[in-house]
Amino acid sequence: EIVLTQSPATLSLSPGERATFSCRASQSISNYLAWYQQKPGQAPRLLIHDASNRATGIPARFSGSGSGTDFTLTISSLEPEDFAVYYCQQRSNWPQTFGQGTKLEIK
């Protein structure tokens, strides 16, 4: 099973700042990685698929990059509604697995 390790566990930033999330895979997963956003009491929302493709309706301030084992999600300028937990997920190898999440909190 591929293990995804996300860092940091918590990110404390202010609106308007740039946020960078990291996801590292235990073995190469090519570009088969997605990012999700989850707010309290809500279901996850697909942001990025195949490492760098924004899902339908996702604002341009969200971008993804990386391949192989190292991936990054960037929010260029934080909006108040962006404070949430972010998960990465791989679909390269069965079973698809998720990272443990990074909580983005308001500083």
Next chain:
Amino acid sequence: QVQLAESGGGLVKPGGSLRLSCSASGFTFSGYYMSWIRQAPGKGLEWVSYISPDNSYISYAESLKGRFTISRDNAKNLLYLQMNSLRAEDTAVYYCARDFDYDLLTGYFDYWGQGTLVSVSS
């Protein structure tokens, strides 16, 4: 618009059974792979199972060891998860989720229901 709505969760004793349902609307349900994904309280996400549009391909997380059964009724736009021999560690919110692409198993999930809570406790 695409909507997924889970039901059937609740409190059950260890060793008990529960059947979850997911009602789908707003899209051609019979054309998509569907999955169940769970989230233990305060924890991360864990994929549970998927089923192909025509019921021919089914897969489960290894940890479930045959206790769960996924099924679907395309005529009724319903997805099911039969859970037997429940354990405390099965306590979680269970989400149904649609695979990203039509008639293709991508392994990404673009629509999720709001989830139903399953609590296993004596």
